[in-house]
Amino acid sequence: MDQTVSVVGAGLAGSECALQLAMRGVRVRLFEQRPAHPSPAHHTDRFAELVCSNSLKSTKEDSAAGLLKHELDRMGSALLPIARTCSVPAGGALAVDRDAFSTAVTERVTADPLIEVVREEVTSVPEGPCVIAAGPLCSDALFEAVSAAVGGERMSFFDAAAPIVDAESIDRAVVFEQSRYGESGTGDYLNCPMTREEYEAFMDALLSAERVIARDFEQADLFCACQPVEEVARTGRDSLRFGALKPVGLTDPRTGRRPWAAVQLRAETSSRAAYNMVGFQTNLTWPEQRRVFRMVPGLKGAEFLRYGVMHRNSFVDAPHALDRTFAIPGTQVRLAGQITGTEGYVEAIASGLLGALNTYAALTGAPAVILPLTGALGSLAAYATDPATSSYQPMHVNFGLFPPLEEHIRNKAERRAAMVTRARADLDAYLAGRPDLACAGRS
Ligand SMILES: Cc1cc2nc3c(=O)[nH]c(=O)nc-3n(C[C@H](O)[C@H](O)[C@H](O)COP(=O)(O)OP(=O)(O)OC[C@H]3O[C@@H](n4cnc5c(N)ncnc54)[C@H](O)[C@@H]3O)c2cc1C
Numbered sequence: 001m002d003q004t005v006s007v008v009g010a011g012l013a014g015s016e017c018a019l020q021l022a023m024r025g026v027r028v029r030l031f032e033q034r035p036a037h038p039s040p041a042h043h044t045d046r047f048a049e050l051v052c053s054n055s056l057k058s059t060k061e062d063s064a065a066g067l068l069k070h071e072l073d074r075m076g077s078a079l080l081p082i083a084r085t086c087s088v089p090a091g092g093a094l095a096v097d098r099d100a101f102s103t104a105v106t107e108r109v110t111a112d113p114l115i116e117v118v119r120e121e122v123t124s125v126p127e128g129p130c131v132i133a134a135g136p137l138c139s140d141a142l143f144e145a146v147s148a149a150v151g152g153e154r155m156s157f158f159d160a161a162a163p164i165v166d167a168e169s170i171d172r173a174v175v176f177e178q179s180r181y182g183e184s185g186t187g188d189y190l191n192c193p194m195t196r197e198e199y200e201a202f203m204d205a206l207l208s209a210e211r212v213i214a215r216d217f218e219q220a221d222l223f224c225a226c227q228p229v230e231e232v233a234r235t236g237r238d239s240l241r242f243g244a245l246k247p248v249g250l251t252d253p254r255t256g257r258r259p260w261a262a263v264q265l266r267a268e269t270s271s272r273a274a275y276n277m278v279g280f281q282t283n284l285t286w287p288e289q290r291r292v293f294r295m296v297p298g299l300k301g302a303e304f305l306r307y308g309v310m311h312r313n314s315f316v317d318a319p320h321a322l323d324r325t326f327a328i329p330g331t332q333v334r335l336a337g338q339i340t341g342t343e344g345y346v347e348a349i350a351s352g353l354l355g356a357l358n359t360y361a362a363l364t365g366a367p368a369v370i371l372p373l374t375g376a377l378g379s380l381a382a383y384a385t386d387p388a389t390s391s392y393q394p395m396h397v398n399f400g401l402f403p404p405l406e407e408h409i410r411n412k413a414e415r416r417a418a419m420v421t422r423a424r425a426d427l428d429a430y431l432a433g434r435p436d437l438a439c440a441g442r443s
Helices: 013-025 066-075 079-085 100-113 140-150 196-207 216-222 229-234 285-293 346-364 376-385 412-432
Strands: 004-008 027-031 053-056 094-095 114-118 130-132 154-159 164-166 189-194 261-267 274-277 304-307 311-315 333-335
Touching: 004 013, 013 079, 013 114, 013 346, 053 066, 053 346, 066 079, 066 376, 066 412, 079 094, 079 100, 079 285, 079 346, 094 100, 094 304, 100 114, 114 261, 130 285, 189 196, 196 229, 196 285, 285 304, 304 311, 333 346, 346 376, 376 412
Parallel strands: 004 027, 004 130, 027 114, 130 333
Antiparallel strands: 053 094, 154 311, 164 274, 164 304, 189 261, 261 274
């Protein structure tokens, strides 16, 4: 193939995308701004650097993250097998030695004769076919250029968010439903009641928990309206009890009394499949969020669909700015990775793979690659590009995005197993009908 595809950003999405295109015989010019222009979160000049945790999440077959890995394997991901060769013991999760992983990816990419690596910052949208995978910390100049290309107002930006919890992982025997001053058993909130002892223990843990190191760009954010919960806690032992955790107007039906403090959970989706921890925007590391926030009564087994974040995060309003293939409509410009608002390491790899498949399909005149909605990646892509998605926020794969089964299965484990079986079968059928997606080029 004569055409060269520009890929901007050699992160997780960009590295996967470049390798996938090269495997199909497409020439790639891969731009990476580091080391000359380091991002606020990256520490090395290597490709596919994991900026925070080293976990690529669950490998369990019945989890959404496990299913995503299966889908990546079925579609021939380049990075996932590398991750496995660099894995470290982590129970049911795939965790990697981050240095070994990024070193291996860098070596693989730089050794590929079809990939030309250009170590410079891209400041405008490249001419010709391209995939922009510049990540949540995309450089300012390029972010502005992309913003202009999708129509300024369509860019979203946030600097603080609270964790989102899977509704099914909340212990209903502990929490109670009630709006402040409302009737118990009804209302918009689930309340996690705390005794004095529980509140004190939670405060101790919160105040000593490890935070993501605040960098210059984050310092500014710390003093804006969205104060991280741990910063509020630092202003006084009772600050939270008189703030986000105030118990006034709440009556715990089990005791008939007002709790000492209460964490409120607000439904994130109309189906109430996910709940937001109200006032819990945070700068704690993800493992610490898991440890400390699971101390909240009712959240002992909480599964976090999204962790709280306190950093600059640039992403486009994909449902309104991009088409179903993550392209800017009417152009050869595609976006991939977290800049599209899909969140998570493995999601970024998957997004890079999908970006490559759709770019290759467009170059060869094949139909667009729209994966079945019943799958982990298909449902995430549909959510991210459905114009009906309102107030778009970064999201990683989760069962809440899957369409319901035709027949409702009450048992959660059985329901998820049925969803996974359906997803696998639908992907098999889709790929069987798309032999052009198999990698016919070099291995
Ligand atoms: C601080 C932080 C912590 C995170 N922690 C986690 C976590 O623990 N677990 C998890 O699953 N997800 C985490 N995420 C979310 C997300 O999974 C990662 O950001 C992931 O790396 C996104 O992959 P990506 O390929 O889209 O972007 P990146 O991996 O960030 O890659 C983008 C690349 O583009 C380059 N670039 C940017 N602008 C330009 C330009 N103009 N020209 C050339 N190159 C450019 C960057 O240098 C970078 O190498 C975190 C995000 C941040 C910001």
